[in-house]
Amino acid sequence: MPKQLYLCIQRSDPQAMSGGEEPSPAQMEVMFAKFNAWKEQFKEEIVDMGGRLGAGAVVTSDSTIDGPFAECKEIVGGYMIVETETLEQALEVARQSPGVFPGASVEVREISKT
Amino acid sequence: MSEPQLVEHFFRHEYGRLVAVLLRRVGAEHLDQVEDAVQVALVQALESWVLRGTPKNPSAWLYRVAHNSLIGALRQQGNQQRLLDQFLAPVESEASAITTDDQQAQERGDEDMLCMLFVSCDKDLPLESSLVFALKTLCGFSVPEIAQRLLKTEANVYKRLSRARQRLGQHRELRDGLTAEHYSDRLPAVQQVIYALFSEGYLSSHPDSAIRAELCDEAIRLAKMLSEHPATQTPDSLALLALMHLHRARLSARCSDDGALLLLEEQDRQHWDKYRIAQGLQYLAASASGSSLSRYHAEAAIAAEHCLAPSFEQTRWDRIVENYELLNHVAPSALHQINQALALAERDNPAVGLAHLEAHEPPSWLQQSYQWAAVKADLLLRTGEAEQAKPYIQQALENAPSKAVRQLLNRRLQS
Numbered sequence: 001m002p003k004q005l006y007l008c009i010q011r012s013d014p015q016a017m018s019g020g021e022e023p024s025p026a027q028m029e030v031m032f033a034k035f036n037a038w039k040e041q042f043k044e045e046i047v048d049m050g051g052r053l054g055a056g057a058v059v060t061s062d063s064t065i066d067g068p069f070a071e072c073k074e075i076v077g078g079y080m081i082v083e084t085e086t087l088e089q090a091l092e093v094a095r096q097s098p099g100v101f102p103g104a105s106v107e108v109r110e111i112s113k114t
Numbered sequence: 115m116s117e118p119q120l121v122e123h124f125f126r127h128e129y130g131r132l133v134a135v136l137l138r139r140v141g142a143e144h145l146d147q148v149e150d151a152v153q154v155a156l157v158q159a160l161e162s163w164v165l166r167g168t169p170k171n172p173s174a175w176l177y178r179v180a181h182n183s184l185i186g187a188l189r190q191q192g193n194q195q196r197l198l199d200q201f202l203a204p205v206e207s208e209a210s211a212i213t214t215d216d217q218q219a220q221e222r223g224d225e226d227m228l229c230m231l232f233v234s235c236d237k238d239l240p241l242e243s244s245l246v247f248a249l250k251t252l253c254g255f256s257v258p259e260i261a262q263r264l265l266k267t268e269a270n271v272y273k274r275l276s277r278a279r280q281r282l283g284q285h286r287e288l289r290d291g292l293t294a295e296h297y298s299d300r301l302p303a304v305q306q307v308i309y310a311l312f313s314e315g316y317l318s319s320h321p322d323s324a325i326r327a328e329l330c331d332e333a334i335r336l337a338k339m340l341s342e343h344p345a346t347q348t349p350d351s352l353a354l355l356a357l358m359h360l361h362r363a364r365l366s367a368r369c370s371d372d373g374a375l376l377l378l379e380e381q382d383r384q385h386w387d388k389y390r391i392a393q394g395l396q397y398l399a400a401s402a403s404g405s406s407l408s409r410y411h412a413e414a415a416i417a418a419e420h421c422l423a424p425s426f427e428q429t430r431w432d433r434i435v436e437n438y439e440l441l442n443h444v445a446p447s448a449l450h451q452i453n454q455a456l457a458l459a460e461r462d463n464p465a466v467g468l469a470h471l472e473a474h475e476p477p478s479w480l481q482q483s484y485q486w487a488a489v490k491a492d493l494l495l496r497t498g499e500a501e502q503a504k505p506y507i508q509q510a511l512e513n514a515p516s517k518a519v520r521q522l523l524n525r526r527l528q529s
Contacts (some may be wrong), residue, residue: 023392025422031395032418038402039415042440 003083127328128173129156130252131223132180134230140184142233142282147187149251155180224335227252228304231336232292235303239281246271247278248307255314262515263310265479297345304340305354305410308333312358316365317519324375324518327365334358341397352401353410359394360417363387375522379426391421412441431461448476452489464496484513484523491527503527 084090129152136148155176169175230252235244245264249255250271257275261268315329337358340351367385370376398414415437423429438454451474459467471493480486491506507527514520 022388025424028388028392028395028422031392031399032422034399035395035402035415035418039407039411039440042407043436 003085127254128176130254131173131227132176134227134252135177135223136180136184137233138226138229140188143284144184144188145251145279145283147184147191151180151184151187152176154183220335224332224339228336228339229292231304231307232297232300234278234282235300235307236282237299239278240274241303241306242266243274243278243281244303245307245310246274247282249310250275253307253311259314263314294345297343301340301346301348301351304346305337305350308336308340309354309410311336312361316361318516324373324516325365325369327362330358330362330365334362349401349404349406350408350410352397353408353414356394356397356401357410357414357417359390359397360414360421363390363394363421373518375518377522377526378420383425386421391418394418394421407440407444409441409445412437412444416441429460431457435461448474448480449485452476452480452486455493456489459493459496464493468493468497482509482513484510484515484519487513488523488527495527 132152132155133148136151137145140148158179159172159176163169163172231248234248234252235241239247242264246260249260249263250257255263257268257271260266261271264271266274312330312333315326315331315333318324318326318329334355337351337355340346341355364381364386366387367381367383368376394414395418398418401411401414416434419430419434419437434457435454438450438457442450442454452471455467455471455474457467458470471490476486487506488510491503491510494500494503494506507523510523510527511520514523
């Protein structure tokens with residue numbers, strides 16, 4: 001089956017969320033983990049350079065960025081684009097992403113190729 | 115509403131919005147007339163509303179009066195026919211649309227505000243002058259508040275303000291619109307204005323109100339717009355938005371029932387808004403891309419550590435110290451060093467914190483601030499140097515910007 005692009009839009013304003021189940025500490029830690037994995041590279045850079053790093057840390061691509069949540073590298077400002085064979089699979093990817101937590105909803109739309 | 119409340123609310127909140135809405139329509143070269151017109155509207159409101167009661171839709175009322183007054187001024191100037199034609203037509207629909215009750219209208223007002231922030235953050239102006247102008251004219255700050263927020267003298271703020279007005283008065287770029295390049299060039303300055311707006315809400319320098327949630331919410335709405343626009347949707351913008359949500363989540367727990375400020379240690383963590391924290395973390399995850407880490411990333415990481423800590427004692431102070439080190443690398447500041455000293459005091463012991471504070475000689479502006487004196491006094495007290503702490507306690511209490519902060523310091527340092 002050919003792969004198809006899907007757009008996943010997260011709907012998560014605080015009012016909409018407050019009706020759902022309160023996010024658990026464990027879920028929140030998972031969400032924070034992705035950021036911390038990304039942050040690692042800057043820490044190493046500072047150590048390597050003996051603390052002489054100036055403003056605007058410029059860092060080369062580093063394998064530490066590719067943490068367990070690679071698919072989420074595409075998330076920008078509440079949406080992501082995933083490439084899967086079926087809508088079901090796209091929904092599954094969206095569900096697994098750390099940005100999605102109880103109470104938030106995700107709208108998944110097929111992106112037409114024409 | 116009583117008269118002082120009217121003045122407080124409208125001069126602060128509506129003033130900047132009205133200026134932004136009108137300025138966007140007639141151009142920054144008419145800044146003087148726009149400000150005059152808005153002031154006329156506010157003065158009329160004071161007289162008329164106290165006498166006849168507040169109208170059903172105060173914002174629309176103000177808009178209509180300011181609009182009419184501006185038209186009058188432009189007519190007198192003559193030679194403004196094209197502008198008048200353009201400007202006269204939409205008055206009724208605009209006036210009814212400007213109500214702040216209506217979410218759509220609020221969004222439109224936010225849009226005007228954001229546009230004017232980008233106009234005022236002109237590259238030809240020093241960054242700090244843009245900040246002064248935007249905070250004064252668009253965000254309703256007083257000169258002493260700006261001086262406190264930007265760590266400048268009031269005289270310096272006045273000087274910057276008048277230069278910025280002069281420069282922006284020569285502007286005609288609104289007519290042609292801002293380009294994508296303008297947006298990306300000016301983004302760091304606009305982010306700083308929004309950050310300052312939020313900071314003032316988070317811990318106000320206003321003598322009577324310690325926390326002003328409405329300023330925090332306005333800053334969040336503006337940052338959200340940055341995060342949605344392709345030209346301004348950068349990792350830094352997302353980190354700024356994350357940072358503000360994470361702080362906003364704890365806001366209601368920072369005050370006791372009688373309005374006194376509470377220390378982090380004393381706050382009931384049950385009252386922190388978990389949904390808001392999760393939202394902040396979501397934006398933080400989205401901000402984790404690209405090859406540079408901004409000050410907003412580091413600050414948001416610190417805020418997230420606090421939000422996720424089950425108790426003050428169980429806070430991961432080692433990670434907070436680490437984040438302060440990162441912050442000091444991307445945005446070196448003596449202010450960050452004093453915060454790091456407090457984190458070190460928790461991670462290791464107060465003596466280590468004190469040693470860090472003493473190793474970083476503060477610049478004179480900081481040495482005179484209540485923050486530096488308060489941290490110094492606190493760490494001295496905790497290392498058993500009560501006698502040495504005395505002058506710093508005194509200094510902290512004298513320089514506290516508001517009653518609420520003074521009470522808090524009193525409780526912490528003199529109990």
